[in-house]
Amino acid sequence: MxxxxxxxxxxxxxxxxxxxxxxxxxxxxxxxxxxxxxxxxxxxxxxxxxxxxxxxxxxxxxxxxxxxxxxxxxxxxxxxxxxxxxxxxxxxxxxxxxxxxxxxxxxxxxxxxxxxxxxxxxxxxxxxxxxxxxDYKSDKIISSIADLYKHPKEVQIEDGAFLDKLLRDFNIVVDEWKELYGSEYYPNECCRFMLRDTERFALARFLNGKFHRVDKPQIPPKDKRREFASIHPINEEQAFAYHLLTAPEVHLVTLAGDAGTGKTLISLLAGAIQVKGDLYDQILVFRPNIEIGRSLGALPGTVDEKFEPWKQPIFDNLSLILRSDKELSAVFKKNGSKDKDISNAGLSMLLKSERIEISPITFLRGRSFNRKFVIIDDVQNLTPQEVKTVITRMGEGTKVVLAGDVSQIDDPHLDPISNGLAYTVARWQGQDIFGHVALQKGERSRLAELASKLM
Incomplete structure (x- = not known):
């Protein structure tokens, strides 16, 4: 032998x-x-x-x-x-x-x-x-990057009564519609139900034996987007993301997508609205301080001043949200601020009121967070162990959002299927407090979307 x-x-x-x-x-x-x-x-x-x-x-x-x-x-x-x-x-x-x-x-x-x-x-x-x-393979629990970017499940249905009921009511019990099962649904899976041979459809999320309706996005014509002042989901992927971000029973959300798909903007929007509604006390944003291109060397000043360049992308997104908030605009007009200064005044107010905090990811260790809306940006540059450290810091009443783009990894020891974002999606799928959305449609501009695809 x-x-x-x-x-x-x-x-x-x-x-x-x-x-x-x-x-x-x-x-x-x-x-x-x-x-x-x-x-x-x-x-x-x-x-x-x-x-x-x-x-x-x-x-x-x-x-x-x-x-x-x-x-x-x-x-x-x-x-x-x-x-x-x-x-x-x-x-x-x-x-x-x-x-x-x-x-x-x-x-x-x-x-x-x-x-x-x-x-x-x-x-x-x-x-x-x-x-x-x-390569070390124990942390690679997904076989392909395609597992991160699965489209919402599409289900062809024959009975228009299902769509009518889903659009009319908030949810539908699955047992009443067993013929819809083409396969099993995992908790918080996003679905698109299409009535065969028509253009009618409905968006839904599955949880606890029910399909929960997801509001369709408001999609303005591309040539009239400037007329739509408010910030809101403008494609189906963003609608699914916003639904999960505002669902109180979902405590961990992962968003994977290319630059310009709206990961950070939709997360900040959901956080701002819920902090305004007193569902959370504060928005916390943590980012890895990783430079693009050649290093600028050591920056002068305090820690806050050193981290200022990494805060700017968050400020840019917050500015868009504040400009679209008519109630906030009215408040600043009463205080004598000019329209063009509204966003800057709003940012200053938020930071001084401590309703939002933006910090390096290295400052997270040892802290505990209760009733916070926590956004971790650029998670593709974190290891699985670092993401575990992040999530284990979270206390009661806190929601965590992990957002990243696995095509923009800067750590030489990480790859698209061994980074913290991919690991989290694979490990948490099937948990009823977890949801994942892949955003693939660029909305920043046609230039940015083509650059992401072609370069």
Whole structure:
């Protein structure tokens, strides 16, 4: 009988920083794990940092110490001496880790040795040295980016009475309409019901055995959009998003979409209206402080002043909302403000009244939030562990919105299916307090929409 080949995984530092529990994941599957000593050196160097890299380095080190007597875990300091160029290759830790994996491969010729790393270039160099190399896959629980961008479920129906009832009443009990089942519906799934051979349709959300009506968007003609002063959902995707954002029983909403699809604007609109209605005490917006293009270097001033450039996209969206609020406009006219100053005065008032707070994501750790409407922007640049940290900060009466565009990832160790946004969607689907919408139609301008598609 042929003996089953054993697998030995050599883990790179990037894996432990990305997921400090990676050691447990490999151990649970009965695999042998090798940690080069240079990985421990790098964890030691990063442990003093304040960000997620420092936190995960400290946690990974503690887990290494806890597991050091595990017979399947081995800390290795030896490297391959096979190549004459070995000494010249030992110029940096990446190459030392590769040579260590080469040594393990030579020592256990009958086993499959695999170097696991989040670093693409390290994997390429390892394969060039004859070592099998893989990305870390334990956090990739969706198979394709298409899983993030599924359209609302479309259901063809024969009976117009269903549409009439759904449009007339707020909800319909599913048991009364069993013939609609083409497949099972998961909680808060968005659906589009179309009456066969007609243009009639209705939008709905499924929850607790009922289809809840979703109000159709107000879609102005493109040449007359300037005449529509109020900010409101103007396509079906935005209508679904706004419905979930204002549904009190939904506590976590994820919005995935390209730039210009309205993720941040529709979230701020829903938050502002609900804070105004006293459903929440405050809007909190957290953003990663990641630059586009070349770094400007260290900025002068206080923390608030340093973070000012990252606040501007939120200010831009808030300005649009305030300009469309006639009641707010009337208040500022009474105070003598000119029309053109209304949005700036409104922003100043909101910030001074503490009804809205905009902060770097790094300031979230250790805080607890109750009765807040929390928006986390650019979540595609957060790791699954960071998103977990975010969500576990939330207390009673708080709604969390995670918005992001997986085509704009700036972290070299993340990809479209391993980032915090994709991970959250995959993990939370099926929970009755969670909803997800993919926004695919650009509304910022035709120029922006074409740029997103063509470039």
């Amino acid at each position: 042929e003996q089953k080949q054993n697998k030995r995984f050599v883990l790179d530092t990037s894996v432990l920083i990305h997921d400090h529990k990676a050691l447990e994941h490999f151990s649970e599957h009965g695999h042998d794990i090798v940690i080069p000593t240079w990985v421990v050196d790098e964890l030691d160097r990063f442990k003093h940092e304040q960000g997620y890299r420092g936190v995960n380095s400290r946690k990974a080190s503690k887990l290494l110490e806890k597991m050091e007597h595990d017979r399947r875990l081995r800390i290795e300091f030896r490297t391959s001496k096979e190549a004459e160029a070995a000494k010249s290759m030992e110029s940096n830790n990446d190459l030392r880790i590769i040579l260590c994996a080469k040594y393990v491969q030579e020592e256990h010729a009958g086993d499959t040795v695999i170097l696991v790393s989040k670093d693409t270039n390290l994997r390429i160099k390892a394969r060039a040295c004859g070592i099998a190399a893989e």
